[in-house]
Amino acid sequence: MNAPFGVVEFLHVAYIITGAYLLLLGIYALGMLVVAMRESRYRLRQEEVEDYDTVLASRYTIPVTIIAPAFNEAEMVVPAVQSLLSQSYREFEVIAVDDGSTDETLAALKQAYDLEPRQMFFKNVLETKPVRMVYRSRKDPRLTVVAKENGGKADALNCGVNFARYRYLACVDGDTVFAPDAILKGMALIAKDPGTIVGAASLFGVSVEPEKTVMKWGAPTTNGHLLGDFQHLDMMRAFVAYRQAWSQLDCMMCVSGGFGLWRRDVILEMGGFSPEFSCEDIEMTFRVHERYLREKRPYRIISLPGMVANTEGPKRISGLVSQRARWQRVVLETIWEYARMIFNPRYKAVGLLGLPYYLVFEGLAPLFQLLSLVALIVAIVVGLLGWPVYLALFGLMMFATAIPTTVAVMLHDAAYRDYRVRDLIRMMALGPLDLLLYRPILMWAGLRGTWQFLRKEKRWNKFERNRREAQPVAAYAS
Amino acid sequence: MDITYLPSRLEPLFLGALVITAILWIALSAYVVINRMLYDRRQRRLMEDASDLSEPAVASLPMIERSPAMRRALSNLSRQNVYRLVSRTDVPAALNEFSAAYATEYVGADQISRDASSDSRRRKWRRISALFALADLKAPDAHEQLANALADPDVDVANAAAVVLRRVGDRRAASILIAALRRGTPAPSRVATHLDQFPLPIHDLIRPLLVDPQPHARQWAASLLMRYPDVSELAAEVAEVADDESPSVRKAALLTLGAMASAVAVPTAERRLADPVSYVRSTAIRVLARHGTQETDDARRQAIASWIAPSLADSAWEVRAAAKESLVELGPTTWRKVATQLESPDEFARNSAAEVLQNLGMVDATVRELPTSTTEVVDVVSRALREGGSAMAGAAALRSAPETRGALEDLLRNHQEAGVQP
Numbered sequence: 001m002n003a004p005f006g007v008v009e010f011l012h013v014a015y016i017i018t019g020a021y022l023l024l025l026g027i028y029a030l031g032m033l034v035v036a037m038r039e040s041r042y043r044l045r046q047e048e049v050e051d052y053d054t055v056l057a058s059r060y061t062i063p064v065t066i067i068a069p070a071f072n073e074a075e076m077v078v079p080a081v082q083s084l085l086s087q088s089y090r091e092f093e094v095i096a097v098d099d100g101s102t103d104e105t106l107a108a109l110k111q112a113y114d115l116e117p118r119q120m121f122f123k124n125v126l127e128t129k130p131v132r133m134v135y136r137s138r139k140d141p142r143l144t145v146v147a148k149e150n151g152g153k154a155d156a157l158n159c160g161v162n163f164a165r166y167r168y169l170a171c172v173d174g175d176t177v178f179a180p181d182a183i184l185k186g187m188a189l190i191a192k193d194p195g196t197i198v199g200a201a202s203l204f205g206v207s208v209e210p211e212k213t214v215m216k217w218g219a220p221t222t223n224g225h226l227l228g229d230f231q232h233l234d235m236m237r238a239f240v241a242y243r244q245a246w247s248q249l250d251c252m253m254c255v256s257g258g259f260g261l262w263r264r265d266v267i268l269e270m271g272g273f274s275p276e277f278s279c280e281d282i283e284m285t286f287r288v289h290e291r292y293l294r295e296k297r298p299y300r301i302i303s304l305p306g307m308v309a310n311t312e313g314p315k316r317i318s319g320l321v322s323q324r325a326r327w328q329r330v331v332l333e334t335i336w337e338y339a340r341m342i343f344n345p346r347y348k349a350v351g352l353l354g355l356p357y358y359l360v361f362e363g364l365a366p367l368f369q370l371l372s373l374v375a376l377i378v379a380i381v382v383g384l385l386g387w388p389v390y391l392a393l394f395g396l397m398m399f400a401t402a403i404p405t406t407v408a409v410m411l412h413d414a415a416y417r418d419y420r421v422r423d424l425i426r427m428m429a430l431g432p433l434d435l436l437l438y439r440p441i442l443m444w445a446g447l448r449g450t451w452q453f454l455r456k457e458k459r460w461n462k463f464e465r466n467r468r469e470a471q472p473v474a475a476y477a478s
Numbered sequence: 479m480d481i482t483y484l485p486s487r488l489e490p491l492f493l494g495a496l497v498i499t500a501i502l503w504i505a506l507s508a509y510v511v512i513n514r515m516l517y518d519r520r521q522r523r524l525m526e527d528a529s530d531l532s533e534p535a536v537a538s539l540p541m542i543e544r545s546p547a548m549r550r551a552l553s554n555l556s557r558q559n560v561y562r563l564v565s566r567t568d569v570p571a572a573l574n575e576f577s578a579a580y581a582t583e584y585v586g587a588d589q590i591s592r593d594a595s596s597d598s599r600r601r602k603w604r605r606i607s608a609l610f611a612l613a614d615l616k617a618p619d620a621h622e623q624l625a626n627a628l629a630d631p632d633v634d635v636a637n638a639a640a641v642v643l644r645r646v647g648d649r650r651a652a653s654i655l656i657a658a659l660r661r662g663t664p665a666p667s668r669v670a671t672h673l674d675q676f677p678l679p680i681h682d683l684i685r686p687l688l689v690d691p692q693p694h695a696r697q698w699a700a701s702l703l704m705r706y707p708d709v710s711e712l713a714a715e716v717a718e719v720a721d722d723e724s725p726s727v728r729k730a731a732l733l734t735l736g737a738m739a740s741a742v743a744v745p746t747a748e749r750r751l752a753d754p755v756s757y758v759r760s761t762a763i764r765v766l767a768r769h770g771t772q773e774t775d776d777a778r779r780q781a782i783a784s785w786i787a788p789s790l791a792d793s794a795w796e797v798r799a800a801a802k803e804s805l806v807e808l809g810p811t812t813w814r815k816v817a818t819q820l821e822s823p824d825e826f827a828r829n830s831a832a833e834v835l836q837n838l839g840m841v842d843a844t845v846r847e848l849p850t851s852t853t854e855v856v857d858v859v860s861r862a863l864r865e866g867g868s869a870m871a872g873a874a875a876l877r878s879a880p881e882t883r884g885a886l887e888d889l890l891r892n893h894q895e896a897g898v899q900p
Contacts, residue, residue: 045603046634048566049610051641058671059704116877119836119870121829123795130528133873165799192633192665399499406503410510417521421514430506 007382014375021368025361026400033407035245040411043244043305043432047415052181055188056088058288062168062191063091064183065264069153069161070096070174074104076312078112079211083178084310085140089476092183094143095160096174100129100150105174109145113137120144126158134163153257154273154280161267169262171281175312176258177210182308186261189304198266198288201255202304203239206231206313222423227320229430230438231313233405236427239303241408247303251289251354255301257281258311278335278458279330286338306416321445328449329457331362336453366446373443394435401439402431523551524563524573531572542579552580560584561607564614565638578614581607587617594623599632606638611644620646625654629663636664644672653681660687660695670698674705681706688715693724700730704737713740720746725755732758736765743770749783756794763789763797767804776811783812790819790834791827802830810838817858821863832866835859836874845878848885860889 055061066084070077077096084094098106109115115135129151137143148159157171158163168190170183182202190197208228223229246252255262259283271286273280285301292299314320335342335358341351344360379385406428413424536544552560563577581590592606593601609627612620624646625795627639640658643651652673659669671696673680687699700719706712713735720731732750735743743765750762763786770782786808789801797833805816816838819831835841835858844851844859851859863871871890878886 043561043608048562048568049606049634049641051567051640053567054641054644054671054675057675059674060671119833119866119872119873121826121833133869133876191667192637194665194667269704386489389489389492392489392496395587396492396496396499399496399503402503403499403506406506408512410506413510413514417514418515421511421518424510424514425507428510431507432503 004382006462007378011375011379011384014371014378018368018372018375021360021372027405028357028361032242032245033404035248036241037407037411039244039248040240040305040415042248044415047185047305050188052184052188055191056090056184058090061090062187062188063093063166063195064089064168064170064261065160065166065354066092066094066172066183067092067157067164068096068172068174069099069156069160070101070105071099071150071153072101072103072105073158074101074108076177076211077105078108078150078174078176079177081109081113081143083180084172085143086180087178087183088180089165089183089187092142093165095163095338096143096145097160098145098147098155099153099156100132100148106147110135113143113145114139115145120163120215122163124162125268125403126161128155128159128162131159138195141353148384152275152280154275154277157280158272161264161272164264166286169264169267171257171260171262172309173311175210176204176309177311178259178309179307182259183261185306185308186304188341190261193300194263194280196298196300197302198263198292198299199252199255199285199301200261200304201243201252201301202259203243203306204235204258204309204311205307206235207310208313208315210312217293222419222426225315226437227315227317228313229427230434231320233239233408233427233430233434234438234442236412237405237408239408240405240411244305244411246354247301249349249353250300251349252301252303253285253289253350253354253358254282255285258356259309264477276458277330277333278326282334284332286334289347289354290341293347293350307412307418317441320441322446324442325452326450328362328366328446329453331358332450335359335363366443366450369439369443370447375463380447398432398435401435402428405431410455411476520551520554522547524569527551528570528573528576529609531570531576531621540579541575542583545576548576549580552577552584555846557581557585558604561604561611565603565607565610567641574610575614578611581611582615587615590615591617591619595626597630602632602635606635609639609642611879613646620671621650621654625657627656628658629661631663633664639667639799640664640669640672644676647677649678649680649683652676652678652683653745656680656683656687659698660690660692662692662694666694666698670702673702681709681712685712685715688719693722693727696722697724697730700727700734706736707738707740713738713742713887716740717742717746718749725753728753728755728758729761732761734867736768738842739769739772744782751785751789756792756797759789759792759794760797760800763800763804767807770804771806779808780812780815783808783815787819787831790830791822791824798826798830802834806837810840810843813838813840817861820858820861828865829867832862832864832870835862836866836870841870841874842877845874845882845886845889848882848888856889864888 002457068080068084073080078234081094083095096109098109115137117133118136120134129149132147132149135145135147137145144163146159146163148156168187170186186200186202190200206228208223223232243252243254257280270284270291274283277283288299288301314323314371335355338355341347342355344351375389376385380390380437409424409427413419419427503521527545529542530545531548542549555563560577560581564574564581566574590608590611593604594612596605605627611625612623624639624643624799627635627796628643630636630639640655643655654670655673659666659673660662673684681703684699684702687695690696690699696719700716703712703716716731716734717740719727720735722728732747735746740856746767747762750758753759753762766782766786770779773779773782786801786804789797792798792801805812813835814830816834819827822828822831840855841859841862844855848856863874874886875883
């Protein structure tokens, strides 16, 4: 069959672009996996010889302020705060910031922690939306709840920074349940070099009902929910296989909002989290890199090994699309803002490796994916590609993309041995299905996010919370 | 070359690549599962055997002879894995010791000693394991090797040496850690963590650092002596460095005196309320508050509150914050001292005094018992509500029971002219 005019030329270009893209992606993924394996082994050995009992009992641990912003998190906020108050760390405070929720978030906190309103004068270092009321817990003096007008997550974090008393900040999500040693593990690593390490990120899992892990942390299991498990694997791949490599290469590009440790003076020096972006976490990480590298100051942003938390992931495809579209938007916004760093040797690995990665494999990925999909469809329609070739190519891609997933599971298991064998099998079995069932959703979300970026949309697009029966408050707040 | 038809021409290649990739994926997945199952089985056995090592029946035997089963289990491991077991802090100590003894048989004491002194970056984990082994085996050169490791520029090696020295726990080990503290490497806070939890009393080794020419050494000495409140004359020596030229030394000395509950703590802290450095002033406030809360004599407590209250108007935020929290800790009987700050020319001091009175429960108690409250109390609370602003009045309204809201409105009406709205 002869292809119509122009189609051959289109396919010609499409093959070259997608081929080059895949080759580059393959080389990059392979390189990152090798570096990640090295880093993973290094962190594992470091953990094995660390004397956590001594660190835990030490008078010289650095106190931490945990800031947990929450907006319409009525189901999750109590288990999340309870998991924070249950941290096995010597000195810390929890500041939960209710960012003008319209649901029962504040009421749930009041009931669980016996909050009483108090006027508190604080140092207004960072400009934020007005504070409505400050509450202190009669049950746990380490907890302060700040109710403020809605201003977005960055604004809520800045508000928490204004109330923070300690030198280190743990910026977390109000819909996330934390392992009891999350702060201890993070701070033990930071304390080895507190002068240089300004930020630390860590792996968190995704669960459709993370509150169920709060009562018995220690043996993570898969969700038993296909979409939840795909998201969990996605996160694991990103953190275990790639971010550890970034950490090793000194170009850690994102201290995630789910769990990020920052030195308070650094956040203040940067002028706080920016509400001008769709997400505050990537932008802050970029801003710190930009400033410190431009001024040639010594610093490090690291990734901690191990899973420290479980966050709520969307149960429905529409929720996932909405969430990932926002992530895509913020990636593009940040790349646009910091484009001057790309391939600029002054910005070292961040400019030469991290940002180009973000541009090609995150920012432009949906466009490449769309191009390859269209080319494939056109080639099939005009008869240039037979089904056997198509199936062979598709099968090849399925297994090729499953390998990073399997390596991520392998690295995690080698380090922590915490999943049951049947969960490991389930996770690895889902690997090849990722391309068929999960990637198309992400591609659609990416395209949508790109469109929203081009239209300069800034909406938060928070996904609708998964409906389930709320656990009784007493189950957590004992 | 026309690549448009390339995919069709490459069909056999794609098929071959598909088969290879699928096999690779299956093999990798199988490796993960099998490796994990083997690990679980080995771990279960090791833990069972490790519990046998502490049985009273075998306690008199040399470590290596206590468990033939453990020997068999370790014989299946590579040298690298045996070494890892020696240094893992997440397994029972008996297992570490047995592995160390086994490693001696396996590779020989000389080799362990050589590994412990290796300065190869590539073999640093082997070096760290060897250091743990030397300590477990009580090798004659253990201290020397650990001292060298503690001075190593590699953070992991130096930190591991600090962990091992605390485990060794004798006076020589303490001296090595103290020398590192003086030197300033590795991170003094990490070294101090181990000295602070050292199994032996070592105040006599720390004491000379109080007069060390290096400020950081004096600071850590002052801090570490906190553990020895009952040693005679120690408080007096620490009190002397409370006037040190270095502010961090003054702060550490104040904290130690405060924790020692020493008689010199209060006058020293009072003197340091006028320190030129803000963090020393805030520490002095907290030390005074700590003593004040333990004070049974109310007059003394009132005196302490009267020293602290003016700090609500301090130029530094951290001092004001410390004063606020400390005055609350001192309790409601000191309210008159706090109330004096409601007349301060400094707006923040007035705000803070109002906040302290609120947190002392004065506002709520007065609202509850307005008819029986004295004019002085009513006046102070009304002023506090004025200085606290509408948010404080709003918070008080939310806290109060419906039947007492009228009393709150009466209090607010006293200062309606000041524009306070609940």
